[in-house]
Amino acid sequence: MSLANKYRPQTFDTIIGQEHITEILKAQMQSAREMHHNYLLFGPRGTGKTTAARIIAKAINCLDLQNGNPCNKCINCTTINEGKTLDYVEIDAASHTGVDNIREEILDKAVYPPTALKKKIYVIDEVHMLSKGAFNALLKTIEEPKANVCFILATTEIHKVLETIISRCQVFNFKKVNDEDMTKHLENICIQESLIYSPSALQVISRIAEWCVRDAVKYIDQVSVLGEINEDHITKFLGVAPESMIEDFLSLIKKWDKPDIFHKIDEIHDQWVDLYNFAKQVLTYIDQRFLLDIDFLANVCEAFTEIISTIRYYPYPTIVYKIALNKHLNKWNETPIHTQPIHAQANTQHEVRNTQATKIETPQLSTSQPSTEKKESEPTHVDTTDTDSLLKSVLDKLEPGSFRDNLHNQIIIDEVGENKIKIIAINKISEMGLKKPENITHIQKIFSEILWRDVGIEVKFENKENYFARKLG
Ligand SMILES: [Zn+2]
Numbered sequence: 001m002s003l004a005n006k007y008r009p010q011t012f013d014t015i016i017g018q019e020h021i022t023e024i025l026k027a028q029m030q031s032a033r034e035m036h037h038n039y040l041l042f043g044p045r046g047t048g049k050t051t052a053a054r055i056i057a058k059a060i061n062c063l064d065l066q067n068g069n070p071c072n073k074c075i076n077c078t079t080i081n082e083g084k085t086l087d088y089v090e091i092d093a094a095s096h097t098g099v100d101n102i103r104e105e106i107l108d109k110a111v112y113p114p115t116a117l118k119k120k121i122y123v124i125d126e127v128h129m130l131s132k133g134a135f136n137a138l139l140k141t142i143e144e145p146k147a148n149v150c151f152i153l154a155t156t157e158i159h160k161v162l163e164t165i166i167s168r169c170q171v172f173n174f175k176k177v178n179d180e181d182m183t184k185h186l187e188n189i190c191i192q193e194s195l196i197y198s199p200s201a202l203q204v205i206s207r208i209a210e211w212c213v214r215d216a217v218k219y220i221d222q223v224s225v226l227g228e229i230n231e232d233h234i235t236k237f238l239g240v241a242p243e244s245m246i247e248d249f250l251s252l253i254k255k256w257d258k259p260d261i262f263h264k265i266d267e268i269h270d271q272w273v274d275l276y277n278f279a280k281q282v283l284t285y286i287d288q289r290f291l292l293d294i295d296f297l298a299n300v301c302e303a304f305t306e307i308i309s310t311i312r313y314y315p316y317p318t319i320v321y322k323i324a325l326n327k328h329l330n331k332w333n334e335t336p337i338h339t340q341p342i343h344a345q346a347n348t349q350h351e352v353r354n355t356q357a358t359k360i361e362t363p364q365l366s367t368s369q370p371s372t373e374k375k376e377s378e379p380t381h382v383d384t385t386d387t388d389s390l391l392k393s394v395l396d397k398l399e400p401g402s403f404r405d406n407l408h409n410q411i412i413i414d415e416v417g418e419n420k421i422k423i424i425a426i427n428k429i430s431e432m433g434l435k436k437p438e439n440i441t442h443i444q445k446i447f448s449e450i451l452w453r454d455v456g457i458e459v460k461f462e463n464k465e466n467y468f469a470r471k472l473g
Helices: 019-031 049-061 075-081 099-110 132-143 179-192 199-208 213-226 231-238 243-255 258-270 275-287 290-313 317-334 346-354 363-368 387-396 402-407 428-435 437-451 464-472
Strands: 039-042 088-092 120-125 149-155 170-173 411-416 420-425 456-461
Touching (some): 019 049, 039 049, 049 075, 088 099, 099 120, 099 132, 199 231, 243 258, 258 317, 275 290, 275 317, 290 317, 402 428, 428 456, 437 456
Parallel strands (some): 039 149, 088 120, 420 456
């Protein structure tokens, strides 16, 4: 027997991470067993909805209820468990979308009383897949409740279920199992099965299974064939990449050396790694670190989202990666300047002079495609009276992001002196951002580069009206 079947919960108490639901159901089974409820269970895939539906069915019919849980021993429990009763019907609506099937399977039969159980139970999984006609047929049946018939509907997409159906059911919202509950559950199974495991491997498994308990247990079962459950075996058996591989890959992308990146994609593919899973892993990794490098990671996310949505339809997964990365990361790379190196020293004069051009190449591109254009050695004259252009050149050299956005249209160059630039911030947030020591140093360096001399920065707040009144007056 597979571990997934062996450890499939048979009572409310053994369902993982849904106590907010199971406690209510247990109480209900004990005290209000005469109520004619229909149930609607919704939540993400793998949270135990159909397992719960079967437990509800048993509890409703059980002859020896144990504190709200089915006994799993009485004749009613066992016939349901063994699928030997016509009074318990499980339907997967994904394969019964026609109204005729629903009529045949349910409406026509629901009128007869149960043959053996106390109540007939109809479980309709993925109920949102029913056609509109099938929904209406179902609604009619539910509208005229019978004491000895109960419907248990389950869905991952409750917004597709008719309001009129929802309002006639008791609704329970299943949640994704949290990391801690999941790893504890996997650990218990490993201990009971005498399997050797590393705790970090269990975390990796719960992540790949996307917190679907059944899948996670299935993975434990598969990896245990290799002996110990560790990350190395997970990579080998499940095609899952170790975290270091994701980190290396992201830093390659950040450098944007295309041949290297494309070569790495082939390499990852050659190392047992499933590229669909890898894309999911990259997105999970980014999700946990999004704030660290928003602009870059947002672009990587776009690329990987596209990869996930298309990779299943193409026979060559590596090509899907290359095309998506090329498309989305080119876009990111065309944005002028994210990581302009600041050259302030005399021995890099030529580079300094080149950066005076208003159109600035990204450093990555300039290394792979060196400019053949010959530049003069004299510094270009900068018109310091045109403060708008000067400011634009400075802002263009900042990395894209919230700091640059906050300065855009919010600061004015008031005066360009020999050693000092006076800047007016017309917005308090821009003033605060600009006055941070690291930012002021950065901006000073950019001004010094462009003006070809060392200058300091003085920042003052002044509201726009006052500023222009002062200038005009
Ligand atoms: Zn029982």
